[in-house]
Amino acid sequence: MVNVTIDGIKTSVPDGSTILQAAQEVGIRIPTLCAHPDQSVKANCRVCVCEVEGNRLLQAACSQPVFEGMVVKTKSPKVIEARQTILELILSNHPQDCLNCIRNGNCELQDLAKEYCIRENPFEMKTRGLPKDFSTPAIFRDPNKCVLCRRCVETCSIVQGVGALGLLNRGHNAMVVPSMGQNLADSPCVMCGQCIHACPVGAIGEVEYIDQLIAAIADPDTIVVTQMAPAVRVAVGEEVGMEIGEMPMDKLVAALRQIGFDYVLHTNFTADLTILEEGNELLKRLTTGGKLPMFTSCSPGWINFCETYYPDLLENLSTCKSPQQMFGSLVKTYWADKMNIEPKKIFSVSIMPCTAKKFEASRPEMNSSGYQDVDIVLTTRELGRLLRMSGINFDKIEPSSFDSWMGAYTGAAVIFGASGGVMEAALRTVYEVVMKEELKDVNFTVTRGIQGIKEAEVDLNGTVVKVAIANGLANARKLMDQVRAGESPYHFIEIMACPGGCIGGGGQPITKSNLKREQRIAGIYVEDEQCAIRKSHENPEVKIIYEEFLKEPLGHKSHELLHTHYHAKNKKLI
């Protein structure tokens, strides 16, 4: 332990603590901009500088370790002047269109400007004057707003192992750019959107489709149908001032009806369906000598990643479409038929925790219904905006329930929202299909949690099935390199592009720390526990769709509507 004095408060903190950590201990908050709780220390914004007795130079609180007898002043006039000047410098190069910014009200720089009373900036306003990059249907970049904190670069290269972002030039001309200064679409960006969470300002965001939704709702001839992913409910409350996981599902359904959706269905229905299709695909591969290990295919960021970096392993990917796209093709065929609605009148809206889903919906092959299967994809954040725009009062709203035929779901579908959930859901079903006996305890807790790579073994009548779960793409790389080298011991691998799984998706409420991801995961398993049915194959509406429409897993109709194929992306700038 080291004795230090911070703003006159004496305390003792562990050796190796930074000033920032030590100050936290005594309840002093030091402002930061480039600091990120789950990333390496960068110390490049210099906003957290403090005075250390005996040193003329101010020290960055985020990087400076404490030493015995250290005396720190975190808010002396010298420190305040330095922070204000640094903020003025950053702001003089940052567009001041906060009112139009996607991060208005949720911006670390805005907060600092407010906190430090930045009024008339003495430096002449000079922004980069560069065009915004709207080259992808999922993520946009506004290079003018970038404050060069480099958190997105670390997320993209280290957390996700993608490496689509890097620096260009040096000094005042330095910028963060996609590979070789090209636009995002030409870079190896997989559209996972983790950079959005990393960005303290509005330099990166999701491409919004709220206007298209409002136009569709306004058109009396259009039937607006929505699906919603399992990770949405657990997080969307954060957008309207609730605690994590607090939003009641029935009130959320009611809110969606108030917004103007004609029918409210759930992606969970096709999550259960995915388990039936994918589980059977795995069993088929295991018994007929198919390509193993099989990889899950529900995370579109992961699919993009595999198509970009591991095109030689595309055959290992399950051919199952993601639950979103299964839903999309069924809503304009099976459901339209059931409801006696002309498919061309259906405007299919997907609400997702994900930015890559926006891209997935736009893939040209995703039209097996004869139409674009999913018309638009909104993120959880866009849903939050819609809820706020609609002025919904969740204390007063009357609960409502999902519409029929594609609205029923089980706990197995709910856990798709967390890393390891697809694996657990698959094991619940595969076990019963193979063993032909009831699974006593449905909880495969070994698959749960935020660890990078999880593994498990299941004994199915003497056949030991080895499974692994990769949490985030940098971890996926480790498992993929093993497969590529022919050294993978696994039969089945779940990969979620985003750390924590979909609850940490690129479209979720801005998530600065992994702690939040863990809290959302907890919310997912609570919901699973509350479900009366927790195994996908017991979903009553899934049973009906097989009886009436699909006939059997991996059958003819399934192949037509629920399965897909993959393409090597052949990207040059990887």
Next chain:
Amino acid sequence: MAEEIRIVLRNYGKIDPLKIDDYLAIGGYEALIKARSMDREELIEEVKKSKLRGRGGAGFNCGQKWAFAYGAQADQKYVVCNADEGEPGTYKDRIIMENDPHTLLEGMAICGYAIGANKGYIYCRGEYPQVTQILNTAIAQAKEKDVLRDFDIEVKSGAGAYVCGEETALIESIEGNRGEPRIRPPFPPVSGLWQKPTIVNNVETFANVPVIVDKGADYYASIGAPAYPGTKVVTLTGDVNNKTFFEVPTNTTIREVIFQFGGGIPGDRKFKAVQIGGNSGAFISADLLDTPIAFDAMTSIGSALGSGAIFVLDETRDIVDVITRVAKFFEDESCGKCAPCREGTARMYELMEKLNSGQGSANDIVLLNKLGRVMSYSCLCGLGQAAPTPVLTTIERFSADYNAKLM
């Protein structure tokens, strides 16, 4: 009357730099043999006792630094020579390397023995391709004669970045990355090149080492200023008659350097200012000319000896114009990693341009002062911290030049 003392340039003009036999014939590599006969701790103690301080600008006790790396436990350690001589008006390292490359190799090898490193790198600036060739020739000859034994030296070339003179940026560049400074601690003697304990010393520092080993610490400590003993190679530029280099004892005064060695100001013009230590040095007015160039004396007048560049301006020079040019240098050379330097150097140049073009107001000078003050203690590395020095010292000492150009 001050006189030149040649220690690091002791072989200048006396040997053919491309012939190792010349160097060996005058006792070259004998210091290395002597060093290797010494106990490592004894050797480091000797260097410490000589009070040799880094000639790259920071003035840290060389033996002390070596002791840190010696004490660090690691499977691999490195000796790195900083030959990224980027300070405008400085070319003393080039003179040493071009004329006596083996002195540098010998100094590095002694350091390698002292700290327990078997690998050395010379990071030579990209603007010196001819020096790289000379060094490579010297290394090949040293290998052929096996004078370095198991100590291997490799030359790495920079590619045009002043900031790589900062030791951690230099290390990044050797690793093949952008030359951006690292956060310290850890300091290189603990964790440097490829995360291994690393000594980074300047060319001139290493060139002193064989002499210290050969003649002893006491001899060396007796030369020049007691707290910063030895000599300093200075390079004179600007309005001075002898635009050349000299190696002078560290207790030589600025006046002696300019008027005695430098031969004074050309024509009948009067002295106006001198900037010492390169672009980030303070501008010194006539009243401070009797200050010795030694590290601590310079620090006491708010200046720094730095690289030993002596840039003289006569009475006809417009300080504001020169400072504008200096400010552009820092805008060009900021690495862009930390916000106050990235944005601050650009703003500083912008404000200087405004003043230089007669568009500036007294408020701009106030703003420059605030900006410079904040940069000087908020930036991540020495580049940003020192960049405002010329601006701040000239606003203070040459305010008439600024006032004359106000709108």
Next chain:
Amino acid sequence: MSYKEILASYKDVPGGMIEAFHAIQGQYSYLPEETIIEAARVFNLPVAKAYEVATFYSMFSVNTRGKNVIRICESAPCHVAGAADVVAALERELGIKMGESTSDGKFALELTECVGQCQATPVITVNGKVYLDVTPAKIPDILAEYK
């Protein structure tokens, strides 16, 4: 040597990308896109990372430029010695501005900071070769060496 051969020869040099880029520029005068992509492959880095390095150092160019790169020092010692006049003379003689290349692809004009030859200012370098005490009058002769 092809750029692939050049890069391959640095593959096992730790931190060798910077030297590899020097070698490529020796042949192409700049770093063509495909050389950066190949460098990333050889050094097992994302292209974005190789590009970061290529655009950091002032001696590297990722844009095409004239074969003979003329760099004019504009640091303070050269500045007070009349570097601006040399700049003007070069621009006049070549008919291009600083940062541009001649249409025949022979010359590129660039400003640089100090090149460490301050004993005889102003200084220019052509492909690394140093010219001292340069005056506008000396420019035509210097250029003639490369025509």
